[in-house]
Amino acid sequence: MAETHEEIDCYTELYWADRMEAILEEEEAVEDAERRKRGSGGELKKKRRTTAGVGSSKKEDDNEDPVEESGNEDGAAAESIRQAKSDLARKKKALNAKIARFEGMKKTVEGRKTMTQEDVAAAAVYRAKGEEAHRNKDRKGELAAVIEWIATGDPEAIRISDQWMAENVEDMKLEPKDPTDWAAVQAKDYREFWESLRAGPPISVSWEDITLVQPMRYTDEKPPLHLYPMRTLQVFSVKVAAINEELGWPLGVFGVVAARDSLDKNRNIIFHRERDNCQIIDSENRYLTLTGPTRAVVVVDPVYLEVDLRVKGRTESEDRALSYLGVNCRETGCSESYMFKCVETSKLSTVELTLGDMAESVEATISVKVVDEEWPEGFGGLISARTASISDMEIKLLAFDKLPVAADGTIQLSRRVVSVEARGMLRVSVMPNCLDDRTVEGVSIAFKAREASRSMQMLEVCSCKLEVTIAWSLVTDMV
Template sequence: MNQQTIKENEEVIGEAAEPRTIKETPLQGTKAASKQQLRATGKKKDLKSDLEYDDSDPMAVEAASFRHHWKFVWTGRFGSYEDITRIPPMIYMDKKREPGHSPLEPMETLQVFSVKIMETAQSLPWPLDVFGMVVARDVLDHNRNIIFHRTRDNCQTITAENPYLELTGPSRAIVVLDPVHFEVMLQVKGSVQSEDKVISFLVVKYDGYGKESRVLKRLRPSKLSTVELTFGSIVRSVEATISVQVVAGSWPDGFRGEFTAITTSLDDMKIQLLDFGDGMFPVSADGIVKLSRRVVSVELKGELIVSVKAVGDQAVEWRDSKVFGAQKSSRRKADVEVGSCKMKVTVAWSLLSDRQYFGSGLSA
């Protein structure tokens, strides 16, 4: 196993690892007057959003400062702060680099494994109906690359036994050329909207190191909860976009299903592509399986393993998996089967763009 885990501000854990300290530079705000205003007594409402936060929470103040700074620096070039990234996956699957631009190379990317609500204040008993967003922003366009998104009308109920958010992203690889910022904006639904509470409003910054792939954990406490973000730094990586289509048979009746992916560089960290427990197989009329997540970062020298599992009553279980060697471009296909259900897994490989990407005319 080739894995290291970096705990928040403490050490690297691994057979060949030596302890090291991780320092995170404080986020910069706009002007001193703005900071003073944010720290005034009472609750504040973030500009152009309905997110009301407690300004005695330093994490929330820092997150609000980050928003104001982003708007001041990037609005003129990248649009609204609320804009979602327009860069699609698979951008260089078939295309070559544009003339005059830097050569396409594997690069460091981030793979998000989980977002967990570690603990909550006594005023917030389990279970919790959670809504809001977790997003990543990288240098390619500084816009939101959504990791988790639920509206108030479509909350996720989390429990003390299973406090993990059901992730749906990223929609494309998260590129580490300059610092990457994760934003967490989560609320708990009350009986009426006026009773909704912000349980986490914060920003996590990652600067990058780029020597070898490893797993990192970031713990962020706030007044009402503590969030644990677990993600991997994948060095010299390419982007893999996964799709699955049923080509024969049908999913076994009443069986729970799980589609997962792992990479050989971090081989004990599972990426959940789809998990359904009610036997209701999410598939379109033309057989396309509606994966919750489909973009994975893979070391160019490594492999991607895509697996499917069907579990029925009385411990009846079917499993299948296929191994894909990482490629710089093109598609690779393989068949997997559970029971009578035969599916074709397609992996589209793409190199990643450099910081000149946004002006290359290739964005969606």
């Protein structure tokens, strides 16, 4: 089954690359057309300048400079497209090599099996089902039939299924596209292709399924010998950096931001709000209040970040799609952790994701509990975390006007899982703020990272004693 999952991932990425290649071809054609349109006038001006030689006036030179600048811009745009196409070509070559390896493995297995009469009869049934599904463009039904057909050992199954796969990819390229919002088109394509390959037997998962992998897997349990600190993705913030003028501030935002990694391909929720519990953001505060990830995000295969945000209207029919994006984050191979930003623009907004590439890291699950006295009346505050490797970036765990405390004293943090370098430090801070504008100093404590077990320290804020506990765990790249 692991090989089936990996092969599906390869086909998904290959389709994505094919689609991007088609977009680049269109952009290149547009650039060429515009260059030809401007070409004759530009060449004429350049000839006049050459003819004028050293005797040309400064005024003439000034008038002609923009033509050369335009030429430089054209060259830069063309070079950018060429470089992107070159990168895609290398990626497709690698993906095709992996797919060829899988095909070889399937043929080896197929060659070992001798078909019985029951297999021959079953192959005919599943082939017929697959053909009908393919004609009707029922990709889920087609995938289900193909998997059963291949299992019969029919040598035709692999050849025909590969042919259908190629035809499906070509059909997707011809589907109607919204030229004003390529980001949404690509995200929609990725989802449709993902569902056509996964949302059917034997996998039977839904796009909306949430990851079942929990944090603290090896906090109290001895981890397997093959596990070691590994690369993970830190999520610092998600910001609606800009909006189309037709929207206007403030906005009631709801929807999902989630990460999908190699563990189970399901949503690891970073932000999730229903329509009746939307977050109000304005021009002064454009950051979403994050609630995740719920476990460490593993960067082995590319991590897919899904952004599906909507703006609440007066009625549901007046709701607007604020941002529909898909962002791929890949392993860089860098030996040190660093912060980076993904800025993606769609039809109505620009979303900025501030992320951290955490090298050789472990998972830290944070809990804070009131153990003595009460949080002072009239005080709000902020509970946050920082890692020593990217110390200037704050991870907000809870911002509050009134401290949310359970019956046992546990503070209900908005988010609690962060990644920390295995040989690094984690600092947890509590910053109170008086609603009457009185200045009160915050406190912080530092923890040395571990690969398992727990760390606990006490801190005191405004006579309120808090117990901060960190549950450490290694993370895994497979379920």
